[in-house]
Amino acid sequence: MKFMSPNTDEFYRIQKLPPYVFAVINEMKAKARAAQLDVIDLGMGNPDGATPKVVVNKLIEAARNARNHRYSSSKGIPRLREEITKRYQRNYGVNLDPEREAIVTIGAKDALAHLLFAVIGPDDAVVSPNPAYPIHQYGVIMAEGHACMLPMPDAATFLNRLEDLYRTSTRKPKLLLLSFPHNPTTTCVDLDFFQEVIRLARQHGTLVVHDFAYADLCFDGYKAPSILQVEGASEVAVEIFSLSKSYNMAGWRVGFCLGNPKMIAALARIKSYLDYGVFQPIQIAAIIALRECEEDTKKICAVYQKRRDVLVNGLARAGWQVASPRGSMFLWAPLPERYRSLGSLEFSKLLMEQALVAVSPGIGFGPLGEGHVRFALVENEHRIRQATRSIGQFLKK
DSSP states (O other), rough: OOOHHHHGSSTTGGGSSSOOOHHHHHHHHHHHHHOOOEEOOOOOOOOOOOHHHHHHHHHHHHHHHHHGGGGGOTTTOOOHHHHHHHHHHHOOOOOOTTSEEEEESHEEEEEEEEHHHHOOOTTTTTEEEEOHHHHHHHHHTTOOOEEEEOOSHHHHHHHHHHHHHHHOOOSSSSEEEEEEEEETTTTOOHHOOOHHHHHHHHHHEEEEEETTTTTTOTTTOOOOOOGGTTTTGGGGEEEEEEEEHTOOGGGOOOOEEEHHHHHHHHHHHHHHHHHHHHHOOHHHHHHHHHHOOHHHHHHHHHHHHHHHHHHHHHHHHTTTOOOOOOOOSSSEEEEEOOEEEEEEEHHHHHHHHHHHEEEEEGGGGGGGGTTEEEOOOOHHHHHHHHHHHHHHHHHOO
C-alpha cells in the first residue's frame, strides 16, 4: 500500500508566511563554521553577555524548592507583577495597578503574538512602520488582520503618513503597532511623538501597542520615553517590556504587557487557555533582577555604546559611512554605493563569503528594508574590530 506524505504547504496559516530570508545567511554561516572558518556573527540580535550573578543564584535557590515545581499562573505571580509596576513608577513616574494593568508573558514575542490574537479580528487594519521586526508584520497576518505598513525613513515622516491615513482611508486602523528604539532602523523618538500618537488614537478609537524591548539601551544622554507617560495613554495603549536586553536574560523568556486593563484582560484570557506561565523559579529570580540590578542595566548599556562606537568608527575607516544610533543594539547601514544594485540579500551573501562577517539583509524586515543591512552589536570590541578590518579588505577589492 502506498502512503502519501502530508503537504505542509497546504496548512492554512503556514502558507501565509513567506520564506525566512535570514535562513539563507544562517545556512551559509553554519557551512563556514563546519569548515572550521572563523565567522564573526553580527546577524541575530542575541545578547552575548551573562545574566547578573545575583539573578542566577536566586534561580538556583528557588529551583531547589519543590513547591516551585508545580504549575504557575499564566498571569504571573503577584510579587513579580508588583515589582514591574514599581520599576515603572521609579523610571517613568507611571502608576500601574499590578492586578489589572500588568501581566507576565513568556518574553515579548508571546505578549505580542497572543495579544494580536486576542484583540484583532479578520481584516482588522493594523498599522506599523516598515521596515519592521518580522513578528510585527507576520503576527498580524497569522491573526488574520490586515497589515498596513507605512514607510518610516524617520519618525516625523511616519507620523505624517499616519495622519494622512486617518484623513483619507475608508478603513480606520483598529490598532497601531509601534516600537522605539526601533528594530531594525534604530529610530528613536521623544515624548511629544507619543503624545501625538495617543491624541490620534483616542480621537479615532484606535488601540496602540508599543514594543519597548530596547527601553534601556540608549546612548549619548538620550532616555527613551514610555508611551504610558502620556496622559490618557492607558485608555487606549499597552506597552510590552522584556528582561531580555536590559538584564541579559534573553533565554529566560520573561516579558510583561502593561497598561490598558481591557487589553490586559483579553491577553490574560487567551493565555489562560494556552499556557501555565513562566517556570516559577524564573519568575522569582526575575523579581531580583527588577529589584536589585539597575546598575547592571547601566553597565550593559555602556558595553553596547562602546561596541557601537567601535563599529561606526571601524566602518568609517573601511570607507563605509554609517550614522551612529542613539538607541537599540543595532546599526542600520545603507549598502555601499557600488553594491546597491545587488540588493541586501546578495550583498549579505557576498559579505559572508568574502569577509566572513554575518549581517541581516534589510529585505528580511519587509520591502522597505531593501537597500540596507542590519548589524547586531553581539560580539566583543576585539571581534568587531576584526570584522571591520575584514569588511575594509572586502570593500577595497
